[in-house]
Amino acid sequence: MIRYTDLHTEGEPTRVIISGFPDLGSGSIRDRCQRLQDQYSQLCSGIVREPRGHEAMVGALLLESEDPDCDHGVIFFNNVGPLGMCGHGTIGVVRALHEMGRIKDEKVTLETPAGMVEASLDKDGSVSVINVESYCYRRDVTVELAGGQRVTGDIAWGGNWFFISDTCDITLKNSNLSRLIDFTISIRTALEESGITGRDGETIDHIEVHESLSDGDSEEGQKGVRCFVLCPGMEWDRSPCGTGTSATVACQADRGLLAEGEIWLQESLPGGRFEATWRPGIEGIVPTIRGRAWMCSQGELIFEDGDPFRHGFPS
Numbered sequence: 225m226i227r228y229t230d231l232h233t234e235g236e237p238t239r240v241i242i243s244g245f246p247d248l249g250s251g252s253i254r255d256r257c258q259r260l261q262d263q264y265s266q267l268c269s270g271i272v273r274e275p276r277g278h279e280a281m282v283g284a285l286l287l288e289s290e291d292p293d294c295d296h297g298v299i300f301f302n303n304v305g306p307l308g309m310c311g312h313g314t315i316g317v318v319r320a321l322h323e324m325g326r327i328k329d330e331k332v333t334l335e336t337p338a339g340m341v342e343a344s345l346d347k348d349g350s351v352s353v354i355n356v357e358s359y360c361y362r363r364d365v366t367v368e369l370a371g372g373q374r375v376t377g378d379i380a381w382g383g384n385w386f387f388i389s390d391t392c393d394i395t396l397k398n399s400n401l402s403r404l405i406d407f408t409i410s411i412r413t414a415l416e417e418s419g420i421t422g423r424d425g426e427t428i429d430h431i432e433v434h435e436s437l438s439d440g441d442s443e444e445g446q447k448g449v450r451c452f453v454l455c456p457g458m459e460w461d462r463s464p465c466g467t468g469t470s471a472t473v474a475c476q477a478d479r480g481l482l483a484e485g486e487i488w489l490q491e492s493l494p495g496g497r498f499e500a501t502w503r504p505g506i507e508g509i510v511p512t513i514r515g516r517a518w519m520c521s522q523g524e525l526i527f528e529d530g531d532p533f534r535h536g537f538p539s
């Protein structure tokens with residue numbers, strides 16, 4: 225039996241696995257993540273996908289870290305496999321650790337496959353995450369979609385790989401959800417077919433599209449965007465996406481459009497918001513993302529022998 229706590233961060237669910245997951249042995253979190261992918265992908269799928277979870281859910285396996293600089297380790301996974309980092313998931317994990325009394329002095333360091341992140345609990349209940357170093361890899365890359373439409377965007381790293389463009393006139397509203405999904409899937413497909421990748425040939429598996437914050441939605445002069453993010457398993461992020469916000473901030477900083485310490489607001493389709501700032505890193509920037517997570521439920525997952533859907537619904 226697998227014990228879990230479910231939370232949502234600005235609408236996007238995280239299932240934190242507290243105990244009961246098979247032992248992944250020792251080593252770095254990146255090495256243990258590889259073992260999870262090689263040996264336990266069906267179990268991960270059963271944990272997050274229907275009928276026990278749902279396609280947009282992200283699992284967060286809590287582990288002990290062997291790095292003396294880290295308090296805990298965590299591996300994130302979604303409906304199709306592990307994620308390098310997950311911003312909304314980290315906010316959920318920090319809130320869950322806090323509820324378990326496992327955070328000292330309101331601060332915690334976590335080892336993730338993408339590197340170490342630091343987080344703190346703010347007095348108002350929000351969580352600030354200092355993410356891994358993020359950077360704009362290529363600016364103004366044009367890709368041609370199947371129907372001939374050309375879309376230009378930036379390729380950036382924020383703990384995962386992103387292609388970031390504007391929405392090409394699809395307004396970010398619920399009634400356009402299926403158009404947004406189709407549009408971003410067609411960008412993802414075109415990137416793959418054109419061989420456009422992140423650094424070292426890494427797959428760009430998150431597609432993020434933006435529109436400006438409409439007047440009245442933010443204080444005058446506030447910089448930011450409304451966004452829609454397609455995740456690797458073709459589900460969309462209900463939150464403003466922490467790694468996507470980091471990648472966006474890296475691009476804004478790269479273009480000289482956002483100053484160090486200046487607040488960036490990123491809003492999701494359902495209206496959840498993250499605030500972000502940055503400071504200089506070695507090659508790129510170090511972003512801080514701030515948002516809130518809410519506890520939803522706690523329990524045990526049961527995987528009975530003979531259950532035809534113990535590994536989740538087939539793709």
Ligand code: PYC
Nearest residue numbers: 310311312465466467
């Ligand atoms: O918040 O970084 C994030 C994220 C990645 C995928 C889903 N959420």
